[in-house]
Amino acid sequence: xxxxxxxxxxxxxxxxxxxxxxxxxxxxxxxxxxxxxxxxxxxxxxxxxxxxxxxxxxxxxxxxxxxxxxxxxxxxxxxxxxxxxxxxxxxxxxxxxxxxxxxxxxxxxxxxxxxxxxxxxxxxxxxxxxxxxxxxxxxxxxxxxxxxxxxxxxxxxxxxxxxxxxxxxxxxxxxxxxxxxxxxxxxxxxxxxxxxxxxxxxxxxxxxxxxxxxxxxxxxxxxxxxxxxxxxxxxxxxxxxxxxxxxxxxxxxxxxxxxxxxxxxxxxxxxxxxxxxxxxxxxxxxxxxxxxxxxxxxxxxxxxxxxxxxxxxxxxxxxxxxxxxxxxxxxxxxxxxxxxxxxxxxxxxxxxxxxxxxxxxxxxxxxxxxxxxxxxxxxxxxxxxxxxxxxxxxxxxxxxxxxxxxxxxxxxx
Amino acid sequence: xxxxxxxxxxxxxxxxxxxxxxxxxxxxxxxxxxxxxxxxxxxxxxxxxxxxxxxxxxxxxxxxxxxxxxxxxxxxxxxxxxxxxxxxxxxxxxxxxxxxxxxxxxxxxxxxxxxxxxxxxxxxxxxxxxxxxxxxxxxxxxxxxxxxxxxxxxxxxxxxxxxxxxxxxxxxxxxxxxxxxxxxxxxxxxxxxxxxxxxxxxxxxxxxxxxxxxxxxxxxxxxxxxxxxxxxxxxxxxxxxxxxxxxxxxxxxxxxxxxxxxxxxxxxxxxxxxxxxxxxxxxxxxxxxxxxxxxxxxxxxxxxxxxxxxxxxxxxxxxxxxxxxxxxxxxxxxxxxxxx
Numbered sequence: 001x002x003x004x005x006x007x008x009x010x011x012x013x014x015x016x017x018x019x020x021x022x023x024x025x026x027x028x029x030x031x032x033x034x035x036x037x038x039x040x041x042x043x044x045x046x047x048x049x050x051x052x053x054x055x056x057x058x059x060x061x062x063x064x065x066x067x068x069x070x071x072x073x074x075x076x077x078x079x080x081x082x083x084x085x086x087x088x089x090x091x092x093x094x095x096x097x098x099x100x101x102x103x104x105x106x107x108x109x110x111x112x113x114x115x116x117x118x119x120x121x122x123x124x125x126x127x128x129x130x131x132x133x134x135x136x137x138x139x140x141x142x143x144x145x146x147x148x149x150x151x152x153x154x155x156x157x158x159x160x161x162x163x164x165x166x167x168x169x170x171x172x173x174x175x176x177x178x179x180x181x182x183x184x185x186x187x188x189x190x191x192x193x194x195x196x197x198x199x200x201x202x203x204x205x206x207x208x209x210x211x212x213x214x215x216x217x218x219x220x221x222x223x224x225x226x227x228x229x230x231x232x233x234x235x236x237x238x239x240x241x242x243x244x245x246x247x248x249x250x251x252x253x254x255x256x257x258x259x260x261x262x263x264x265x266x267x268x269x270x271x272x273x274x275x276x277x278x279x280x281x282x283x284x285x286x287x288x289x290x291x292x293x294x295x296x297x298x299x300x301x302x303x304x305x306x307x308x309x310x311x312x313x314x315x316x317x318x319x320x321x322x323x324x325x326x327x328x329x330x331x332x333x334x335x336x337x338x339x340x341x342x343x344x345x346x347x348x349x350x351x352x353x354x355x356x357x358x359x360x361x362x363x364x365x366x367x368x369x370x371x372x373x374x375x376x377x378x379x380x381x382x383x384x385x386x387x388x389x390x391x392x393x394x395x396x397x398x399x400x401x402x403x404x405x406x407x408x409x410x411x412x413x
Numbered sequence: 414x415x416x417x418x419x420x421x422x423x424x425x426x427x428x429x430x431x432x433x434x435x436x437x438x439x440x441x442x443x444x445x446x447x448x449x450x451x452x453x454x455x456x457x458x459x460x461x462x463x464x465x466x467x468x469x470x471x472x473x474x475x476x477x478x479x480x481x482x483x484x485x486x487x488x489x490x491x492x493x494x495x496x497x498x499x500x501x502x503x504x505x506x507x508x509x510x511x512x513x514x515x516x517x518x519x520x521x522x523x524x525x526x527x528x529x530x531x532x533x534x535x536x537x538x539x540x541x542x543x544x545x546x547x548x549x550x551x552x553x554x555x556x557x558x559x560x561x562x563x564x565x566x567x568x569x570x571x572x573x574x575x576x577x578x579x580x581x582x583x584x585x586x587x588x589x590x591x592x593x594x595x596x597x598x599x600x601x602x603x604x605x606x607x608x609x610x611x612x613x614x615x616x617x618x619x620x621x622x623x624x625x626x627x628x629x630x631x632x633x634x635x636x637x638x639x640x641x642x643x644x645x646x647x648x649x650x651x652x653x654x655x656x657x658x659x660x661x662x663x664x665x666x667x668x669x670x671x672x673x674x675x676x677x678x679x680x681x682x683x684x685x686x687x688x689x690x691x692x693x694x695x696x697x698x699x700x701x702x703x704x705x706x707x708x709x710x711x712x713x714x715x716x717x718x719x720x721x722x723x724x725x726x727x728x729x730x731x732x733x734x735x736x737x738x739x740x741x742x743x744x745x746x747x748x749x750x751x752x753x
Contacts, residue, residue: 005559008644012496012564013554013571014547018488019505020571021546022618024579025611026512032527033519187431194428203432205738206439212665212734213727214672216699217442220706220723225445228711262438269435295421323516326674326699330706362518366526367679376526383519394514398507 030387037384040377041148043133043141046100046112047071049086050093057084058100058112062373072373075109076121079159080371096134103130108159128160152381158336161378163385165340169253169333169355172341174321176257176351181268181317184261186310189272190298204273211266219327222259227251227331247352251332253341254351259331263324264317271316275309275404276302280412305411308404312397319393322386325359333357335364358386446724453717460718466687467722470695474677475670477606477691478613482666485610486617487659489568493618494625495647498565505568506622513615521679524608529599529680536603536692537593538586542579549578596692600682603691609676617666624658624741625651627748657744664737672730674699698726 049057049071062083063070069091073082103111103118106126113119128151131144155162188207192200231248239247248254279302287297303310325333334354341353361382369375493505532539550571558564596603628651636646652659674697682694683704701722709716 004642006555008642009558009561009564010551010554011644011648012492013558013567014550015488015492016496016564016567017550017571017575018485018547019492019568020575022485022489022614023505023508023568023572024576026508026614029512029515029520029523029611032523036527184431184434187428188435190424191428191432194425199432203435206436208738209731209734210435210439212668212672212730213442214674214699214730216672216674216702217723217727220702220720221442221445223706224449224720225441265435265438293421295424299424319514323514323518325516325518326678326703329703359516359518362516362522363675363679366522379522379526383522387515387519390514390516391511394511398510 033380033387034384036377036380038145038149040381041145041152043102043131043136043144043148045096045134046102048095048097048100048114049091050095051086052090052092057086058097058114059084060102060110060112070373072110074112074119076111076119079108080374083373098132098135100132100134101130102133104128104160106157106159108157108161149381153385161374161381163358163361163382165337166356166358166361166382168340168342169337170322170358172349173253173257173260173355173357174318176253177260177264177321178314178318180258180261181265182310182314185265185268185272185313185317186303188265188269189276190303192269192273193276193302194294194298207266207269207273210262211270215263215324216326216330218259218263219330221262222255222327222331223251226255226258231255250352251330251354252352253332253355256328256331256333256355257351259327260321260324263327264320267320268313268317271313272306272309275306275312278404278408279305280408283411306404308400308407312400312404315393315397315400319390319397322390322393323359325357325363328357328360329363333360335360335368358382358389362386443724443727446720446727450717450720450724453712459721463685463718464721464725466685467696467698467701468725469687469689470681470685471671471677471697471699473602473689473691474605474609474681474695474697475667477602478609478670479663479666481606481610482613482617482670483663486614486662486666487621489614490618490621490625490662491647491652492568494622495651496564496643497568501566501569506619509615509618513619515612517612517673517675518679520608520612521676524604524676524680525600528607529604532604532607533596533599534592535583535586536596538582539607540594542582545582546575546578594692597690598682598684598692598694600680600694601692602681602695605677605680605695605697606691608680609670609673612673612676613666613669616669617662620662620665620741621655621659624655624662624744627658627745628654629748654748655744657740661737661741661744664733664740668730668733668737671697671733672699672726673697674703678703698722702726 044060046058047061049059049069051057057071057073059071059073059082061069062072067089068085068087071084071086073084075082097114099116100112100114101118104127105111106128111119111127129148133141133144136144151160152162153167154164156164158165188203192203227248227250231246231250231252235242235247235249283301283305284297287301288294292300332354334356337354337356339350339353341350341355342348343350362379365375365382366379369378489505489509493502497505561567632650632654633646636650637643641649677695677697678700681697681700683696683700684694685696686693702719705715705719709719
């Protein structure tokens with residue numbers, strides 16, 4: 001065992017260990033967010049706490065800062081109005097009574113009581129949910145959590161914590177963005193491919209540079225140029241009757257979609273360009289030898305052969321758009337939109353309306369919420385949903401790319 | 414025939430138009446900012462002091478993040494490109510690529526809601542762990558590593574070891590309490606550095622790994638044939654040959670960190686400070702834009718100040734990025750020559 005072999009092994013162990021640290025940290029972030037997201041739906045036990053002064057408190061323990069507990073008591077009046085901080089030193093006894101009931105009102109208030117009789121001001125029929133969390137078995141607990149998760153995703157009412165408006169806003173935004181990105185991106189990739197040489201190199205460099213521009217700068221351009229520039233002009237020409245109330249002159253869906261289109265264009269173009277340039281050269285040469293023009297070859301042979309690359313690029317662009325929050329904050333995303341951008345009212349799609357976005361819901365619930373003990377779990381639930389969506393989209397893109405690679409190999413073989 | 418020609422011409426024009434739009438967009442961003450600033454009625458007097466402090470805060474966050482991202486990214490890339498089994502290499506690249514897609518708002522949430530209160534009481538533990546872990550790994554490798562003939566799957570086996578070591582350290586720290594370093598704000602540059610660094614690790618990794626893997630294999634084989642060990646061949650042949658790519662990786666990491674918004678906005682505390690103390694809060698340029706622009710009146714001094722900040726952000730990130738691309742393409746050309 002020479003000293004040389006030992007120092008070599010030490011160096012390799014060090015870099016392997018740091019790689020292991022990276023793996024652990026990245027997997028840890030995923031696991032942590034999913035765990036906290038799931039915990040937001042888990043039916044928490046209800047504690048009955050007896051204080052030294054004889055008072056009896058029934059509620060949910062939402063935080064423990066080491067020397068004191070924060071309890072959420074029965075919210076008879078309004079949401080977030082009955083938190084109580086109790087020092088550990090003041091607590092005589094803590095119990096989890098089996099007959100304690102936790103209910104959720106339509107307006108999002110949490111009610112707690114013991115026994116069969118609901119409080120007189122609460123009508124049992126109006127509850128969204130009413131359970132006895134301390135008496136639940138593990139399978140029922142899981143069922144309750146699953147039901148809550150489902151309601152979280154399909155409930156349009158923000159009072160009870162639903163994110164359906166945010167999901168709808170994100171989907172509408174992404175769909176509008178796709179309408180801009182796909183034609184523009186395919187044409188750009190086509191240009192790069194048709195005209196090799198200096199022009200193509202310039203466009204490629206421009207695309208790569210655009211990919212590195214900070215996303216907030218796109219937001220600044222969207223706000224300054226699109227909203228304040230174009231939007232105000234449109235208002236003066238077509239919506240003068242409503243001024244000074246802005247129609248397109250304020251942040252809205254259309255401007256946000258355009259901003260995001262600009263932001264995600266590089267991702268899309270790079271993917272399509274890669275797909276086109278990895279196609280076997282023989283295909284193109286055969287087509288040209290048979291008398292087809294370069295444009296015909298592109299349109300009839302190369303683009304159809306590279307369609308998985310187009311799809312891959314689109315998926316990656318959508319994933320990027322779902323996670324882009326900073327530029328949206330400047331061009332019209334709001335925490336609570338009065339109406340959806342897509343509804344049954346003519347003309348069905350309202351591009352000037354403000355909208356909600358899943359990524360922004362994470363930021364807003366975590367930092368701008370008046371009720372931190374509701375906001376942070378909600379933010380984690382939104383974050384878990386968001387990374388699940390992004391993860392699925394990226395995995396799909398990877399699988400498509402792999403399929404494309406196999407297909408090229410078959411073409412070459 | 415005529416119809417076909419017309420269709421061709423149409424497609425040609427379409428693609429040209431798209432290319433013009435893309436080039437136009439890139440030119441439009443700085444042009445619009447400059448023209449708006451220059452054409453304002455009251456010639457703006459830039460608030461140089463505030464700009465300087467913003468830049469300093471941005472650089473402080475970036476420096477902290479790079480202190481995390483560059484060692485982690487480079488070491489992972491070195492293992493993956495030089496010593497790793499092919500299947501593990503594919504898996505690692507997939508893992509990093511997937512992590513690169515995690516929205517930064519999620520990392521910001523973890524940092525601000527969960528990491529910040531914990532880190533405020535455990536700064537010394539984290540710093541000690543960051544120093545002790547590589548030392549422990551070096552010592553273990555020195556003592557037992559040479560007996561292990563095959564290190565190709567080592568990174569995977571070490572994952573539970575690293576987790577266990579970290580858990581032990583945290584347990585010991587929680588028993589004794591950690592008041593050695595008390596940050597002046599729970600939302601500080603160290604917190605931003607950890608979150609932002611983790612966000613940028615995939616960028617640094619993928620570029621560094623590509624650069625290291627690009628070094629022609631026959632050079633390494635020649636060194637091995639002449640009697641060098643695998644580590645010697647890697648450290649003395651591959652790393653110098655890929656130095657340009659490694660520099661480009663660090664520069665692109667810098668560009669990403671400096672332009673990032675959500676993490677600095679959520680975890681930075683958003684108070685302008687301007688010094689170099691990593692335990693203080695900060696307000697990076699991205700956060701200044703995100704917080705200030707929604708309320709700034711068009712044409713006001715605040716609006717012009719924010720446009721100037723945007724211009725600064727754009728100029729710095731694009732300049733660093735171009736420099737990185739230049740370094741990288743020079744490297745590629747050299748290796749293309751060496752291969753031929």
